[in-house]
Amino acid sequence: MKKNLHIFSILAIVAFCLSACAKQVEVDNQIGNQIMSHMGEMVRQETEKAEDQVAQEKADAEKKAKEEAEAQAKKEQESTVAQMPKVEAIPGQHRDPNSAVVVIDPGHQLRGDSAKEPNGPGSSTMKARVTSGATGVATKVAEYVMNLNVSLKLKTELENRGYTVYMTRYTHDVNISNKERAEYATSVEADIAVRIHGNGSSNSSVRGAETYAPSAKNPYVSHLSKASISLSRCIIDAYCQATGFKNRGVFTSDTMTGINWSTVPVTIIELGYMSNAQEDRKMQDETIQNNMVQGIANGIDKYFGF
Numbered sequence: 001m002k003k004n005l006h007i008f009s010i011l012a013i014v015a016f017c018l019s020a021c022a023k024q025v026e027v028d029n030q031i032g033n034q035i036m037s038h039m040g041e042m043v044r045q046e047t048e049k050a051e052d053q054v055a056q057e058k059a060d061a062e063k064k065a066k067e068e069a070e071a072q073a074k075k076e077q078e079s080t081v082a083q084m085p086k087v088e089a090i091p092g093q094h095r096d097p098n099s100a101v102v103v104i105d106p107g108h109q110l111r112g113d114s115a116k117e118p119n120g121p122g123s124s125t126m127k128a129r130v131t132s133g134a135t136g137v138a139t140k141v142a143e144y145v146m147n148l149n150v151s152l153k154l155k156t157e158l159e160n161r162g163y164t165v166y167m168t169r170y171t172h173d174v175n176i177s178n179k180e181r182a183e184y185a186t187s188v189e190a191d192i193a194v195r196i197h198g199n200g201s202s203n204s205s206v207r208g209a210e211t212y213a214p215s216a217k218n219p220y221v222s223h224l225s226k227a228s229i230s231l232s233r234c235i236i237d238a239y240c241q242a243t244g245f246k247n248r249g250v251f252t253s254d255t256m257t258g259i260n261w262s263t264v265p266v267t268i269i270e271l272g273y274m275s276n277a278q279e280d281r282k283m284q285d286e287t288i289q290n291n292m293v294q295g296i297a298n299g300i301d302k303y304f305g306f
Ligand SMILES: [Zn+2]
Pocket: 107, 108, 133, 134, 143, 197, 198, 199
């Protein structure tokens, strides 16, 4: 009996140990589970954090790109604004087209003349009397040829509308400097001078039309700035509307001899870029050329308030 009791005691102790052991295992399991679950949570949190970070970086990059684009657009707008002086009331004389006199100056001539002339009245800066001009990159048409063709059509159109029109040249083989072209407008008592040119750039993708006028700070013709800018604005807008050409706006220039010697409101229209193959071909297209002429004439009408 005593022996049985002893065995029983041992069994009880073993049972107790086993039970304690099992409990410990259970506890260990719980801890294990907790650790696993905690680790899972950590992994989940880390993943979320990583995802958040990627999203944040993406948002930051998008924000930065947006800011850069806005800054660029602002910069472009500012430079465009600088190129396009504000146009106030149209100072053209509001009267009948029959009494308005327009001088058309078809830019350049067969051969340039590198002899020098003063850049403006009293100026010590000397510039070539007249340069030879650009050439169409695709059509090979010389600028002085295009300028005269467009000018002759413009003369007819303006005369049909009632204007009195004078031209600085009717042929290519002439030698008339930019100063002399300006003086011609004075001699015929023109109301305005419209100088017809084609543009060129070393960058063949550059295209569009633009006009030039003296700035309010021009040392010779500041008093003509307002009217010239108005004339330039009227012409470039009507021209681009009629042709669909890109409107590059009104630029001011105080270094052009033909502008600095003017005594009447003056504009240079650069019809388009002859260095751009597509635009070069367009400017030689008969239908488009008629639209170009209509556009310039519409702009002149608008300037005078007709
Ligand atoms: Zn030119």
